[in-house]
Amino acid sequence: xxxxxxxxxxxxxxxxxxxxxxxxxxxxxxxxxxxxxxxxxxxxxxxxxxxxxxxxxxxxxxxxxxxxxxxxxxxxxxxxxxxxxxxxxxxxxxxxxxxxxxxxxxxxxxxxxxxxxxxxxxxxxxxxxxxxxxxxxxxxxxxxxxxxxxxxxxxxxxxxxxxxxxxxxxxxxxxxxxxxxxxxxxxxxxxxxxxxxxxxxxxxxxxxxxxxxxxxxxxxxxxxxxxxxxxxxxxxxxxxxxxxxxxxxxxxx
Ligand SMILES: Nc1ncnc2c1ncn2[C@@H]1O[C@H](COP(=O)(O)OP(=O)(O)OP(=O)(O)O)[C@@H](O)[C@H]1O
Ligand SMILES: [Mg+2]
Numbered sequence: 001x002x003x004x005x006x007x008x009x010x011x012x013x014x015x016x017x018x019x020x021x022x023x024x025x026x027x028x029x030x031x032x033x034x035x036x037x038x039x040x041x042x043x044x045x046x047x048x049x050x051x052x053x054x055x056x057x058x059x060x061x062x063x064x065x066x067x068x069x070x071x072x073x074x075x076x077x078x079x080x081x082x083x084x085x086x087x088x089x090x091x092x093x094x095x096x097x098x099x100x101x102x103x104x105x106x107x108x109x110x111x112x113x114x115x116x117x118x119x120x121x122x123x124x125x126x127x128x129x130x131x132x133x134x135x136x137x138x139x140x141x142x143x144x145x146x147x148x149x150x151x152x153x154x155x156x157x158x159x160x161x162x163x164x165x166x167x168x169x170x171x172x173x174x175x176x177x178x179x180x181x182x183x184x185x186x187x188x189x190x191x192x193x194x195x196x197x198x199x200x201x202x203x204x205x206x207x208x209x210x211x212x213x214x215x216x217x218x219x220x221x222x223x224x225x226x227x228x229x230x231x232x233x234x235x236x237x238x239x240x241x242x243x244x245x246x247x248x249x250x251x252x253x
Contacts, residue, residue, distance in 0.1 A: 002067045004029045004197055005050070005165055010061035012049050018059070019045045021222045027165065030195040032187075032211050034202065034233060037219035038241045043201045046219070047167045051085040052078050065165070080108065082164030082196075086154050098153065099123070099137040102160060112161065126159045129189055130182055148179030155186030162194040170202040184210045205237050220244045 003026040013019035019042050027033055035043050049056050050063060052075040063071045070078055103119060106112045114122065127134045132152045139145070145153065158166055168187065175183065188210040191198055200208065213230035218241070225244050226232065240246075 003027060003064075004066060006062075006064045007050075008062050008064075010049070010063065011059040012045070012056055012061070013059070014056060019056075019222050020049070023061070023219075023222075023224055025217065025224065027197050027199060027215075029164070029197055031214040032191060032198045032200070034200050034208060034213050034216045034230075035219060036202070036216065036233070036236055038246050041219045042222040043219055044169050045222075047085055047169050047199075047201060050078075050165075050167060051075050051083060079163075084158065084161060084163035084166045086158075086166070086168040086170075094140055094143050096141045097138050098141050101141045102137075102157065105157070106160060109161070123156070123160065126156050129159070130155055130186060132156065132182075147174055148176060148182075151175060151179050152182050152186075155182060155190075158186055158190050159193065162190070163196055165197050165199065166190060167199045168201065170200065170204060170207060175204075180204070180207055183207055187211055205233050208233065218244065220246055 005025070005027040007023055007025040010020055010023040010025075011018065012023075023046065025046075035046070037043050045056060049058065052070070052073060054075075058071050062069055065078070065081055065083060068081075070081065070083075073081070102123065103116075106114070106119065123137065124134060126132075127137070130152055136145075136149065136153065154168075158168075168183075170183070184207050187198060187200065187207075190196060191211065198211070200211075202208070213233065216226075216228050216230060216232040217224060218226040218228075218232065218236070220241060
């Protein structure tokens with residue numbers, strides 16, 4: 001069976017810094033994966049490279065999505081193919097109300113075709129599901145939204161777009177308990193509403209409480225060091241990353 005995403009032998013980084021080394025990762029449809037690892041391991045970099053962030057270069061290896069090599073595709077093309085990265089979303093676009101922005105991005109997806117009325121109903125449903133004030137919808141995109149509010153908007157986008165692969169990078173998000181619960185509910189609703197695959201990058205394992213995690217991946221110093229089930233999460237919570245030799249110096253590669 002073809003995987004949804006297959007990364008093989010990936011070496012990548014910025015122009016003058018090699019960050020990821022021989023990374024292999026495959027994700028199947030309709031699964032929940034968690035990527036863990038100490039600060040600076042390369043987790044966000046991996047997410048951005050999957051999305052095609054031009055700040056990073058692939059030195060060798062391949063990235064296939066749905067059987068197609070996407071490593072040369074623009075972020076826009078990857079997004080249309082169904083890849084979503086949370087980190088990118090909250091840009092500030094003054095003058096554009098959130099509602100119009102959401103309508104525009106969904107109209108770019110033929111598979112999400114909906115009449116203006118159907119769209120409005122769907123957006124309102126999601127707002128209710130996320131306990132989100134519909135007043136947000138008329139505000140300019142992300143201007144003056146707090147970190148937690150931006151997170152809610154991200155979840156709204158996730159549920160509206162139902163991407164085939166959603167990468168949620170929760171690092172540094174500084175969420176209060178309520179926002180945490182919104183993200184957690186959003187992820188759960190996404191997994192229940194479509195057969196999309198979720199890759200959650202997080203240090204905060206509370207966020208995973210509502211999810212059935214299929215696989216956990218551990219990255220240290222730019223390398224994948226372990227792939228396991230959900231039991232790895234509890235172990236890492238209890239023991240940290242000590243067993244992976246995180247305190248040892250990395251040999252020059
Ligand atoms: N654009 C960049 N330019 C230079 N160095 C970078 C760039 N992006 C990432 N790095 C470096 O690559 C390494 C991996 O960073 P990355 O953000 O992927 O780590 P992370 O695993 O997401 O960490 P955290 O858990 O703290 O979010 C770090 O040493 C970081 O400084
Ligand atoms: Mg990060």
